[in-house]
Amino acid sequence: MENPKLNIVEAVNLALKQEMERDPSILIFGEDVGKDGGVFRVTDKLQDQFGEGRVFDSPLGESGIAGMAIGLAMYGFKPVVEVQFDGFYQQMLDQMLQHAARMRNRSRGRYSVPMVVRVPSGGGIKALEHHSESIETYVAHTPGLKVVYPSTPYDAKGLLLAAIRDPDPVIFMEPKRLYRAIKQEVPLEDYIVPIGVANVLQEGTDLTVIAWGGMVREVQKVIATLPHLSIELIDLRTISPFDEPAILASVQKTGRLVIIQEAPKMFGPGSEIAALVAEKALYSLKAPIQRVAAPDITVPYLKAEHWYIPDVFQIEQAIQAAMV
């Protein structure tokens, strides 16, 4: 059978469908994921295929969704739950931080919580308050959670399968602004994109740019306008645990680093990557590291969103600054 060309919504849907066919312990629940197929249609038609026993709407409560998933996971099920929007992860943060992330440690390995929380993430779709948040900093700062954030349909399928098969809780972030923006050939056969492995999207020798999620495509737009520069673009793909060898190898080669992060600047993954390079590759650097990130303010409402989210102008400026 020929491989289909899918967008990210369809790729995630396909991954869920195929994995549910393979593994009967998988359950999908959350708000509006059943008949409605989720507000982004990511779980579309799964209830039709697998029935209400495996794909069901929960009452409206994120703490409840996460807490029940923890119980089910400890009892041998594989819950793949959806939190409707990034901003409402905060309503389940309690359960995720206090229990999902700690159960293995607390019970000294007796109980574990192999669950996946799918989080439509980031801005760029002009939505209401709490619908455009970048929560990677919060989740990555929780020991015991893994955090992945694909930027392409291919990676979305492969990383989701890796996340579902992972023995620990994984936060699976989906870039809303890219949900239907790109189509790519996605293999029908089984494959995984391993957690913890970055993707060098483009090799180069002048400069390394690291981005993830919704920012990757913005960087690609900028690179297309700078043909005179040999830029190495790394799609981080996994925020935690991130791919240290890939980052260091690239910086050692290029000597220049620009980090693009949609989340607010302070204490985020970008800070961590910069610290890593300062610790382990400082003498490779030919110029100061440049970071582009959202300012450390509340995400503005839709009229001002475009001022807040890092844009191509800022990315280009940072690249130029790193090249001096």
Place this chain on the structure above:
Amino acid sequence: MTQDIFSQFNPLEGKRFQVMDENGNISTDPTVAALRPAEVTDDFIKQAYEKMLFMKMADQKANNLQRTGRMGTYASIRGQEATQAGTALAMQRTDWLVPAFRELGVMWMHGVPMENMYVYWMGNEIGSLPPPDVNCIPISIAVGSQMLHAVGLGMGMKKKKETKVAVTFFGDGATSEGDFHEAMNCAGVFQPNTVFICQNNQWAISVPRSYQTKSVTIAQKAQAYGIPGIQVDGNDLIAMYVATKTAIDRARRGEGATLIEAYTYRLGDHTTSDDAKKYRDPAEVELWKPKDPMIRLQKYLAARNLWSQAYEDELVARYEKEIDVIVEKSQSVQYNPADIFDYTYAQLTPHLIEQRTEFLTRLEIQS
């Protein structure tokens, strides 16, 4: 004694409080008749109808503005006008309103200018800044998160020995959030000057009320927390007014909180981003259409020669003009870029001052 309403209409006995039925007839039940306060005259009802018509039209306009790209996602109040007008009429200007997001009507009647509402939904935070004498907390998008604030406000009012009241709105879906239960529980424990209005419009996006709770009513949950709860026909303006007025008066006297379940219906989609056809049987909507809160008031007023099509047309023409002016005004409100920084703290931190300067410089270069 009006507070008897809560024992007379015990939700556990399957009772729902209604004064005017869907044909515009006033209940002849003597218990109900005794509860109707003197101020609810025909003139009162006519004025309320006019307010409801205005909010209905302003709501429709918001939908249109979204469809034509002049507004962001919007959550319509269509079908819930009586719940909102009934409550607003029972509130005083000095009371505090703590809304969710589907409260265009009650916010406006409580004093938030319609222009503010439009500016908010157009995606500018400045819309949440009402005139200084209007006490309305900004819209809460996070479902269920605001009810506890109304408990805190009501506790403060009580501690200060004031007779003000905090009235909070939320949906049926919101009652599944843990915060709802904490709010109800704390309201039982601390007896604040608080009134809870649950707009049970039967749906939380695609999820029907029956999936949220096995309780037969939402009102009965109040009893578990030791506070009165009543289910009211939310499409009945008078019933809503009487029930909320009773609850507000109780709270004003310092006797504690009440839960009112306004049994109503979301006639439209969840928001402009939603398509209810995907999950809701159109036959159900047809069943609710005759219960429309506007229609029964028209019938009531028409029977008393207080409503006619000509009168309606005249109102519509007048309101259309007024709303067009409001649209103009709200569209002319500019977003001040520095605002995105300036309210983060009372005083900007050195770090934010630097980011703000960088930001404003960038805007200048980019423009």
